[in-house]
Amino acid sequence: YEPKGLGHAILCGKSFVGDEPFAILYGDDVIDAEYPVTKQLTDVYEKFGNGVVGVQEVPREDVPKYCTLDVTPLEKNVMQVHDMLEKPSLSEIMSCYSILGRVVMPPEIFGIIEQTPVDKKSGEVYFTDSMVTLAKQSGLTAVDFVGTRYDMGNKLGIMKANCEVALTHPEIGADFKAY
Numbered sequence: 001y002e003p004k005g006l007g008h009a010i011l012c013g014k015s016f017v018g019d020e021p022f023a024i025l026y027g028d029d030v031i032d033a034e035y036p037v038t039k040q041l042t043d044v045y046e047k048f049g050n051g052v053v054g055v056q057e058v059p060r061e062d063v064p065k066y067c068t069l070d071v072t073p074l075e076k077n078v079m080q081v082h083d084m085l086e087k088p089s090l091s092e093i094m095s096c097y098s099i100l101g102r103v104v105m106p107p108e109i110f111g112i113i114e115q116t117p118v119d120k121k122s123g124e125v126y127f128t129d130s131m132v133t134l135a136k137q138s139g140l141t142a143v144d145f146v147g148t149r150y151d152m153g154n155k156l157g158i159m160k161a162n163c164e165v166a167l168t169h170p171e172i173g174a175d176f177k178a179y
Contacts, residue, residue, distance in 0.1 A: 003124070004118075004123060004124055004125060005118075005119070005122070005123075005124025005125040005126055005127065006124075006125075006126070006127040007113045007116055007124070007125030007126055007127040007129070007130050008113075008124070008125045010024060010105075010109070010110075010113060010127060011110060011113045011114065011125070014110045017107060017110075018107070019107045020107060021042075021045060021104060021105065021106050021107065022104070022105060022107070023038050023041070023042070023102065023103070023104050023105075024102070024103045024104075024105065025038065025101065025102055026100075026101045026102070027152070028151065028152045028153035029100055029101030029102070029149055029150070029151065029152065030101075030149070030150045030152050030161050031054075031100075031101050031102070031145070031147045031148065031149045031150070032147060032148045032150070032161075032164075032165060033145070033146060033147025033148070034146075034147075035146060035147075037054050037101065037102045037145045037146075037147050038102055038104070040054070040143055040145050040146065040147075041053075041054055041102055041103070041104040041143055041145070042104055044078055044104075044141055044143050045104045045141075048074075048078075048139070048141050049139075050106065050134075050138055050139035050140060050141055051103070051104065051105045051106055051109065051131065051134050051135075051138075051139070051140045051141065052103065052104045052140070052141045052142070052143060053069075053081065053099045053102075053103045053131070053140065053141070053142050053143070054099065054100060054101055054102035054103065054142075054143055054145045055069065055071075055079075055097045055098060055099055055100060055142045055143065055144055055145070056097070056098070056100050056144060056145065056149060057095075057096045057097055057098075057144070058096055058097075058098045058100075059096070060090070060093065060096055061090075062098075063088060063090075063093050063096055063098060064087055064088055064089060064090060064093075065087070066087070066098035066099065066100070067084050067085060067086045067087065067088070067098050067099055067128055068084065068085050068088045068092065068093045068094045068095060068096070068097070068098065069081055069083070069084045069094060069095055069097045069098070069099070069142060070082040070083040070084065070094040070095065071095060071097055071142055074141070077143060077144040077145070077146070078141060078142070078143055078144075079097075079141065079142040079143075079144070080139070080140075080141060080142075081131075081135045081140040081141065081142050082135060083132060083135065084099075084128055084131060084132055084135070085128070086126055086128040086129075097142065097144070099128075099142075100149050101149055102145070103131075105134075106134075106138070108134070108138065109130060109131075109134055112130045112133045112134055112137070113125060113127070113130045115133075116129050116130045116133065117129075148164070150164075
């Protein structure tokens, strides 16, 4: 096995997914939400009928760690995605909205991934490139989701998630607070 990027990893699920929309939950993001974020996205998918990405605004200095989106408002916390760029430089930032943790895709994304060129430097198929194509071909919607997102890709994010969830947990919250 050799890593060939998120696009390739998603393509590996094609035979399992078949001709149905599907959700992708990024492993380095844990989101605490009363109204589950995946449900927030699937509701928007059903309403608009195109791919949906879960986004939140991040501090400008953090955008280069994620991606940047060119969006326009549709309604409430829902936006139309026109373009996006993975790991932009500070001068390339289109907005401070970044995809964080959850996406819902139509099955047509598989054909797009298959046509997405492999990055010459990394040898990876960038899923972001495939989503840009989807946005331009049939539309892509972003939801500024309601929930607290924890970045499990760093030690501080892991500790924040453990402490904040433990403090509000119905079984151990009081004991953890006392501790």
